Amino acid sequence: xxxxxxxxxxxxxxxxxxxxxxxxxxxxxxxxxxxxxxxxxxxxxxxxxxxxxxxxxxxxxxxxxxxxxxxxxxxxx
Amino acid sequence: xxxxxxxxxxxxxxxxxxxxxxxxxxxxxxxxxxxxxxxxxxxxxxxxxxxxxxxxxxxxxxxxxxxxxxxxxxxxxxxxxxxxxxxxxxxxxxxxxxxxxxxxxxxxxxxxxxxxxxxxxxxxxxxxxxxx
Numbered sequence: 001x002x003x004x005x006x007x008x009x010x011x012x013x014x015x016x017x018x019x020x021x022x023x024x025x026x027x028x029x030x031x032x033x034x035x036x037x038x039x040x041x042x043x044x045x046x047x048x049x050x051x052x053x054x055x056x057x058x059x060x061x062x063x064x065x066x067x068x069x070x071x072x073x074x075x076x077x
Numbered sequence: 078x079x080x081x082x083x084x085x086x087x088x089x090x091x092x093x094x095x096x097x098x099x100x101x102x103x104x105x106x107x108x109x110x111x112x113x114x115x116x117x118x119x120x121x122x123x124x125x126x127x128x129x130x131x132x133x134x135x136x137x138x139x140x141x142x143x144x145x146x147x148x149x150x151x152x153x154x155x156x157x158x159x160x161x162x163x164x165x166x167x168x169x170x171x172x173x174x175x176x177x178x179x180x181x182x183x184x185x186x187x188x189x190x191x192x193x194x195x196x197x198x199x200x201x202x203x204x205x206x207x208x209x
Contacts, residue, residue: 047162047166047169047170048148048160048161048162048166051162051163051165051166052147052148055149055150062149062150069111069150070150071111071164071165072165073165
């Protein structure tokens with residue numbers, strides 16, 4: 001089943017309060033998503049650490065096979 | 078729980094290769110769009126690197142890299158024993174010149190990175206150009 005983009009967005013915002021998140025279906029198939037995000041929690045973190053936070057927030061949808069690929073683009077606040 | 082023997086083997090590979098890419102497929106035959114894009118960046122840097130095809134042991138290797146680096150998706154690029162990141166991070170660091178600096182090479186001219194929209198993952202369905 002294709003990912004529910006609004007649910008994915010909500011999962012990230014719940015994990016990273018104050019973040020601004022847009023979830024984009026990159027291929028039209030609902031399983032290759034891109035997240036454009038800015039978040040106060042990113043301050044002082046490396047790229048790797050920022051990506052880990054976002055991926056951890058949506059891990060249940062990776063684990064159940066809903067999402068195959070997640071591209072993350074960190075936007076400057 | 079990751080397999081102990083495989084974990085040890087992966088640690089040895091990471092330590093023994095200055096630049097090491099875990100990818101789906103091989104550099105000449107990538108089996109995933111993200112692996113392809115990462116290979117393209119590395120090839121543009123003109124460096125030698127080790128490449129490991131994770132597909133024959135995807136789940137065991139996922140468990141191993143999660144344990145070693147807290148990172149479970151592929152591709153994964155390691156430089157000097159440290160995880161640099163996946164395709165997004167590698168492309169960003171390429172565009173900014175940080176990757177060249179990390180690798181100790183000259184930044185190639187015209188560092189145009191293929192845009193994700195123009196370079197769909199290989200497993201994407203073919204575009205339907207008949208539909209109006």
